[in-house]
Amino acid sequence: MKKNVVGALFSFGETKLFPHKMGVRVLQAVSIHHSFDLFSVNLHTSVSHKGRSYFPPKPIIFDFNSINKVEDVICIFRDMLRRRPLPYVIHFNKSLTSVVKMKQYSIALLLFDEMRQLGVPAHDYTMNIAINCYCLLNRVDFGFSILCNFFKCGIQPNVTTFNTLIKGLFLEDRVFEAEKLFKKLLRERLCEPNEITFLIVVNGLCKAGHTLTAFDLVMLLEKGRSKPNVRVYTTLIDSLCKDRMVNDALYLLSNMIKEGTSPDIITYNSMIKGLCDSGRFGEVKDLLKEMVTHKISPDLFTFNTLVDAFCKEGRVEDAEDMLEIMNQRSISPNVVTYNALIDGYCLRGEMDKARKIFHTIL
DNA sequence: TTAGGGTTAG
Numbered sequence: 001m002k003k004n005v006v007g008a009l010f011s012f013g014e015t016k017l018f019p020h021k022m023g024v025r026v027l028q029a030v031s032i033h034h035s036f037d038l039f040s041v042n043l044h045t046s047v048s049h050k051g052r053s054y055f056p057p058k059p060i061i062f063d064f065n066s067i068n069k070v071e072d073v074i075c076i077f078r079d080m081l082r083r084r085p086l087p088y089v090i091h092f093n094k095s096l097t098s099v100v101k102m103k104q105y106s107i108a109l110l111l112f113d114e115m116r117q118l119g120v121p122a123h124d125y126t127m128n129i130a131i132n133c134y135c136l137l138n139r140v141d142f143g144f145s146i147l148c149n150f151f152k153c154g155i156q157p158n159v160t161t162f163n164t165l166i167k168g169l170f171l172e173d174r175v176f177e178a179e180k181l182f183k184k185l186l187r188e189r190l191c192e193p194n195e196i197t198f199l200i201v202v203n204g205l206c207k208a209g210h211t212l213t214a215f216d217l218v219m220l221l222e223k224g225r226s227k228p229n230v231r232v233y234t235t236l237i238d239s240l241c242k243d244r245m246v247n248d249a250l251y252l253l254s255n256m257i258k259e260g261t262s263p264d265i266i267t268y269n270s271m272i273k274g275l276c277d278s279g280r281f282g283e284v285k286d287l288l289k290e291m292v293t294h295k296i297s298p299d300l301f302t303f304n305t306l307v308d309a310f311c312k313e314g315r316v317e318d319a320e321d322m323l324e325i326m327n328q329r330s331i332s333p334n335v336v337t338y339n340a341l342i343d344g345y346c347l348r349g350e351m352d353k354a355r356k357i358f359h360t361i362l
Numbered sequence: 363t364t365a366g367g368g369t370t371a372g
Contacts, residue, residue, distance in 0.1 A: 065363085093364040100365095128365040135366095163366045199367050231368045238369065269369045304370045311371095339371045 062091070064098035070107060073098050077111050081118050089123045096129045105133040122153035128160050135168030143168050159191045163200050170204030178204055195229045202232050206239035214239065215248070222259055230256070234267040241274025249274050250283075262294070269301045276309035284309075297329075304336045311344025316353075319344055335361070 067073055077095045080087045092115055099108040112130045116122070127150060131143040143165055150157045162185055169178035182201050185193060198221060205214035218236050221228045233256040240249035253263060253271055263271075268291050275284045284306075291298065303326050310319035319341060326333060338361050345354035 090364055097364065123364090125365050132366070158365090160366045167366070194366090196367055203368070229367095234368045236368095264368095266369045273370070299369095301370045306370095308371060334370095336371050343371075 062094075064094050067098060068102075070099055070102050070104045073102075074107070074111070078114075081114060081120070086120060089120065089126060092120060093123070093125045093129060096126065100129060100133060100136075103136075105136050108133045109137075122149070122155055124150070124155050124158060124161070127155070128158075128164060131161060131168070132164045135164055135171060138172055140165065140168030140172055140174070157191070159194050159197060162191055163194075163197050166197070167200045167204065170200070170208065173208065175204065175208045175210065193226070195226070195232070198226065198228060199231050199235065202228075203235045206235055211236070211239045211243050211245070215252075218252075222255075227259065228256075228261070230261055230264050230267060233261060233263070234270055237267060237274075238270035241270055241277070244278070246274045246278050246280070263296075265291075265296050265299055265302070268296060269299070269305060272302060273305045276305060279313070281309075300326075300331055300334060300337075303331060304334075304340065307337055308340035308343075311340050311347070314344075314348060316341070316344040316348060316350075 062076065064073065067076075073095050077092070080091060080095070096108050096111060099111065109130060112126065112133070115126065120126075127146050131146045134140060134143040134146070147157055147161065147165065150161070162181070166178050166181055166185075169175075169181065178201070182193075182197070185191065185197070198217075202214045202217060205211070205217070214236055218228050218232060221232070233252060237249045237252050240246070240252065249271060253267065256263060256267075268287060272284055272287055275281070275287065288298065303322050307319045307322045310316065310322065323333060323337070323341075326337075338357055342354045342357050345351070345357065
C-alpha cells in the first residue's frame with residue numbers, strides 16, 4: 001500500500017490529534033507513590049552484542065488482570081516510563097489494555113500520549129489500542145488521524161487497524177462510510193480481511209437495520225474462500241429474528257449446518273428468542289431437543305428467554321417450572337429472571353406474588 | 363492472553 005494513496009484516502013482535514021487532553025486532569029491528581037515491589041524483576045545482567053556490552057530491559061512479570069484500580073495501572077505505567085532502558089513495548093501495551101478493559105478510554109489515550117512524548121517507539125499494537133479508544137469514545141475521525149501517524153512512523157496498518165476503524169464508523173452510525181471502507185479494503189487489497197472483519201461488518205449492518213444487506217454478504221461469503229463462522233451466522237440469525245423474519249433465520253440455521261458450521265449455544269438462544277417472540281412454542285420445543293442431540297445444554301440466557309416468553313403469554317406457572325429445572329441444573333436465576341417473573345405476575349394483577357419475588361431479591 | 367468479535371428483561 002502506498003503512503004500517498006492512503007494518506008489521501010483517510011484525510012479528514014486538520015483534526016486535532018489529542019482531544020482527550022481537554023478537560024481531563026484525572027491523571028495529575030493520581031498519587032505517584034508506588035513501590036517497586038509490585039514488580040517481579042529478574043537480575044539485570046549484561047550481555048555482549050556485537051562486541052558491546054548491552055543491558056536488556058528488565059523483564060517485567062506483572063499480571064495486569066489482577067489489578068482493578070486504574071490508579072494502580074497509571075502508577076505502574078509511569079514507573080515503566082521512568083526506567084532506562086525502557087521496558088519492552090509489550091508491557092506498555094498490556095497496561096493500556098488493562099485501562100481499556102476498565103472502560104477508561106480517555107485515560108488510556110492520555111497514557112498513550114505520555115508514551116509518545118517520552119519517546120517510546122511507535123508500535124502498531126499500541127496505535128491500534130489508541131484507535132480503538134477513540135472509536136469507543138465515538139471519535140472515529142481521531143482514529144483516522146492515528147492512521148495517518150502509522151505512515152509518518154513508517155508502520156504498516158494491519159487488519160486490526162481497519163477492523164477497528166470500520167467498527168468505529170458503525171458505532172457512529174456512519175454506515176455508508178463503513179461499507180465504503182470495507183469495500184475499499186477488498187478492492188484495493190489494503191489488507192487481507194479476516195473473520196473478525198466480516199463479523200464487524202455483518203454486525204454493523206444488522207444493528208443499523210440493514211439486515212438484508214448483511215444477509216447478501218453472508219450468502220456471498222458462503223460461495224467464496226472465507227466461509228462465515230458461527231459468530232457471523234449467529235449475528236445474522238439474531239437480527240433476522242429481531243426483524244421478525246423467523247423463517248429466514250430458520251433457513252440460515254439449517255444452511256449453516258449444511259455448510260459445515262455448527263451452531264453453538266448463542267445461535268440457539270437467538271433462534272429460541274425469535275420463535276418465542278412469534279409464539280411458535282412448538283418449534284422451540286423441537287429446537288431444545290435438537291440442542292440435546294448436538295450436546296449443547298441450555299444456559300441462563302436460554303432459561304431467561306423462556307421464562308420471559310411464558311410470562312408474557314400469561315403462563316407464569318410454566319415460567320415457575322423453568323425455575324425448578326434451573327434449580328435442578330444448578331443454574332442460578334439472576335435479575336433478568338426475576339424481572340421477567342415480576343412482570344409476569346404484574347400482568348396478571350397478582351401483585352402479592354410479584355411483591356414476594358421482589359422481596360426474595362432484596 | 364499484546365490490538366479488533368455474536369445472545370436474555372425494562
